[in-house]
Amino acid sequence: MIEVQGLVKKFGEFVAVDHISFSVGQGEIFAFLGPNGAGKTTTIKMLTTLLRPTGGSVSIDGINPFVKQNEARKRFGVVFQDPSLDGDLTAAENMELHGVFYHVPHKLRIERTEMLLRQFELWERRNDRVKTFSGGMKRRLEIARGLLHTPKILFLDEPTLGLDPQTRNQLWTHVKHLNETERTTVFLTTHYMDEADRVAHRIAVIDHGRIVALGTPQQLKQQTNTDSLEAAFLALTGTTIRDEAAGSADQMRQMAKLWGNKR
Known part of the structure; x- marks a missing residue:
């Protein structure tokens, strides 16, 4: 479903992503882990057409997302770190707006909205404004919305950041079920x-x-001779605290230029 070959992204002289290659199969849950500033979010933004690579190639369900951008976007749903819901709209209205944007037929929008809101335990709150929701409820709604147009791929960029353990566990239970x-x-x-x-x-x-x-996960533990994924991660990346500021000035200037050109 995802094929990445020699992917590179530079911001000025700063190399955020340096010739990476990997593939993700249909129906696979694939985790992309790294310290702060390692290139995770930059990679997701390239995979979801928000950033154009400096070099290399990407294929989303057999489509080059930089040649057929709209076709590629139909294939995936995405939940970024930053909230993107409209707090003044209800849960149902946020779902409806997304469905219209993706040209989901009206009958299917209604059916999928009910199914997903029930699945994520939000159906009883469908007519409440999102600004009254807890952080966990908003995250569940964002994921439900991202699945409304029946995407083949769901991108989740730190979806449980800041959530309590119970809500995190519940959210992953829903994602695994889907x-x-x-x-x-x-x-x-x-x-x-x-x-x-x-x-x-x-x-x-x-x-x-x-x-x-x-x-x-087991292979990474065996490779590093550790008994937990956290220990394996530290063995692979070290224990030094990372500073995300490195290269951030160039990155922010490039991002501002990108979004300015899109307006």
Whole structure:
């Protein structure tokens, strides 16, 4: 479903992503892990057409997303770190707006909205404004919305950041169920190693823009002779606290220029 070959992204002289290659199969839950500033979010933004690569190639369900952008976007749903819901609209209205944007037929919009809101335990709150929701409810709604147009791939960029353990567990239970029942491919990033260990079929670890390990959670533990994914992660990436500021000035200037050109 996802094929990446020699992918590169530079911001000025700063190399955020440095010739990475990997593939993700249909129905796979694939975790993309790395320290702060390692290149995770930059990679997701390239995979979801928000950033154009400096070099290399990407294929989404057999489509080049930089040649057929709209066709590629129909293939995936995405939940970024930053909230993107309209708090003044109800849950049902947020779902409806998304469905219209993706040209989902009216009858199917109604059916999928009810199914997903029930699945994510939000149906009883469908007519409430989103600004009254808890953080966990908003995250569940964002994921439900991302699945409305029946995407083949769901990108989740740190979807449980800041949520309590109970809500995190509930959210992953829902995601795993949809992965199993609809064969949705899931590409996720998280800083919670226990989550990746529990839900991911395979894991890629990126550090300083390069993939330093790729395999199942068990394979990574065996490779590093450790007994937990967190210990394996630290063995692969080190224990030094990372500073995201490195290269951030160039990156922010490039991002501002990109969005300015799109308006």
